[in-house]
Amino acid sequence: MEHHLVLRVIAKLLIPLILLFALYVQFHGDYGPGGGFQAGVIFASAFILYSLIFGVGNARSVISFNLLRVISASGLLLYIGVGVVALISGGNFLDYNVLLSDPVHGQHLGILVIEFGVGMTVAAVMMMTFFVFARP
Amino acid sequence: MLAFLAILGIAIIRLDSLFAAVMLTGIYSLVAACLYIEMDAVDVAFTEAAVGGGIATLLFLSTIALTSNREKSGNQEKSGSQEKPGSKNSLPAFIVVMLTGAVLMFGVSDIPKFGDSSAPAHQYLSDRYINQSPQEIGVPNMVTSVLASYRGYDTMGEVTVIFTAGIAVLMLLGRGFRSNTRRTRVKTDTKSSQGKRSTGE
Numbered sequence: 001m002e003h004h005l006v007l008r009v010i011a012k013l014l015i016p017l018i019l020l021f022a023l024y025v026q027f028h029g030d031y032g033p034g035g036g037f038q039a040g041v042i043f044a045s046a047f048i049l050y051s052l053i054f055g056v057g058n059a060r061s062v063i064s065f066n067l068l069r070v071i072s073a074s075g076l077l078l079y080i081g082v083g084v085v086a087l088i089s090g091g092n093f094l095d096y097n098v099l100l101s102d103p104v105h106g107q108h109l110g111i112l113v114i115e116f117g118v119g120m121t122v123a124a125v126m127m128m129t130f131f132v133f134a135r136p
Numbered sequence: 137m138l139a140f141l142a143i144l145g146i147a148i149i150r151l152d153s154l155f156a157a158v159m160l161t162g163i164y165s166l167v168a169a170c171l172y173i174e175m176d177a178v179d180v181a182f183t184e185a186a187v188g189g190g191i192a193t194l195l196f197l198s199t200i201a202l203t204s205n206r207e208k209s210g211n212q213e214k215s216g217s218q219e220k221p222g223s224k225n226s227l228p229a230f231i232v233v234m235l236t237g238a239v240l241m242f243g244v245s246d247i248p249k250f251g252d253s254s255a256p257a258h259q260y261l262s263d264r265y266i267n268q269s270p271q272e273i274g275v276p277n278m279v280t281s282v283l284a285s286y287r288g289y290d291t292m293g294e295v296t297v298i299f300t301a302g303i304a305v306l307m308l309l310g311r312g313f314r315s316n317t318r319r320t321r322v323k324t325d326t327k328s329s330q331g332k333r334s335t336g337e
Binding site: 032038076080114117129 | 178179181182183186187190191194195198199201202271272273274275276277279280281283284285288289291292294295296298299301302305306309
């Protein structure tokens, strides 16, 4: 993969845009199509593109395997944590109305946080799966 | 477009080169995504294009890179009935498939037509979501409010499924869980031959 100059240049141009688009899909899911699942997959695909062109070893030095394991677990924990916080604040499990004083804003915050948790888990699991499969 | 999907499916079954079959599954996903857009299900189409067209195709490709890119003929027990059309296995299998298909078609005839306004789902549930969710949730994308708030518990289950699947892949392909490899190898034997080959390395 040393000589694919065009591929390397185009990938360097595209990867930041893909990451940005993933974040847009993640946090704009309330207003347009998208959400945690799609954003996670797009985010992971940027890293997979990087590892396809610059090698899996380089990609794993960017984001280590143990970090991915921690991220995938903490995404799920973040989701459940929102539910537990709602439980502690006096509502039902995953009832976002009690998160803030205004129910609608509470809903907004809750959805944003759990979508972020979904995105973290999905992205980390997708990258982990690819790294395991792409073992040299 | 449905006919195009059917043609693609038959082509995938009949192809011998796995690489071409994987490429066709990617195209299949993109056509399916177009179909979903036609039905105004933009979120589903987005997911189908990203997951089915992108990640799944990539994972298939890396599996092929780990194993081989031709379908094995002969000793594989998996493709035995497919390779020899006249063998004993194919007739009962054909009958079972036709029966299952007939039962499914019979079930489909009970489902209300697409866009039928008298369908049970549109009687009270859709009304409730469409009328109440702007006041209750305040999120313009109604799919997000249903997915994350009204059905938040379901979505938590989905995330758990993805997480569990990731752990299962880690255990099967054995990296970081060295002490568990022997225990999972017993399970791997019953799985497909791909898993067997890659853990055997």
